[in-house]
Amino acid sequence: MSARILLAYATRYGSTQQVAEAIANKLRESGLVVDLEPMRQVRTLAGYGAVVLGAPLYVLHWHKEAHDFLSKHQEALGKQPVAIFALGPLHDDEAERQGSREQLDKELAKFPWLVPVAIEVFGGKYDPAKLHFSDKLIASLPASPLHNVPAGDVRNWTAIDAWASNLPAKLELKKATA
Numbered sequence: 001m002s003a004r005i006l007l008a009y010a011t012r013y014g015s016t017q018q019v020a021e022a023i024a025n026k027l028r029e030s031g032l033v034v035d036l037e038p039m040r041q042v043r044t045l046a047g048y049g050a051v052v053l054g055a056p057l058y059v060l061h062w063h064k065e066a067h068d069f070l071s072k073h074q075e076a077l078g079k080q081p082v083a084i085f086a087l088g089p090l091h092d093d094e095a096e097r098q099g100s101r102e103q104l105d106k107e108l109a110k111f112p113w114l115v116p117v118a119i120e121v122f123g124g125k126y127d128p129a130k131l132h133f134s135d136k137l138i139a140s141l142p143a144s145p146l147h148n149v150p151a152g153d154v155r156n157w158t159a160i161d162a163w164a165s166n167l168p169a170k171l172e173l174k175k176a177t178a
């Protein structure tokens, strides 16, 4: 199939948007036509042959806009290849990554009609100095996993590039010839 891809993302502090941009660039390098859009701005999936969705995990949940997107576009998403990524873990630690993956899997299980061709969790970015008020409050709780966590960025751009390079085959897309 030769087709246009929609890469739709949600973000609170911008790190997922930057990952979405990197994935879009990689897909374009493979000759694909990619529309990169914030999820909340997408009106229709008409004209797309595949969809890639990316959003961060917050307090054990996938970003609310991702839930809204899946609900709103269920019918169209059920008919085309969908790949999914989430940002989350704040340390380069396999057990933490696995925990975030379980959070994402639990969230996706709420949409049993969705059968993604690829699902991945990437490390995230965190800066306590830049948090909005409500997130600052959560992070300040002694029981919070964010308590006293320093600023960091564990996005692995090599892993992100590698995932994006494998996507066209998984989405069964060929580069546009026109």
Ligand SMILES: Cc1cc2nc3c(=O)[nH]c(=O)nc-3n(C[C@H](O)[C@H](O)[C@H](O)COP(=O)(O)O)c2cc1C
Binding pocket: 010, 011, 012, 013, 014, 015, 016, 017, 056, 057, 058, 059, 060, 061, 087, 088, 089, 090, 100, 103, 123, 124, 125, 126, 131, 135, 136, 138, 139, 146
């Ligand atoms: C208040 C708060 C709660 C978070 N909760 C989780 C979580 O439950 N699981 C997880 O894997 N990551 C969690 N994270 C990490 C974020 O997913 C990570 O910082 C991500 O890169 C943020 O993406 P964004 O910059 O696109 O908003 C949390 C971060 C904050 C600030």
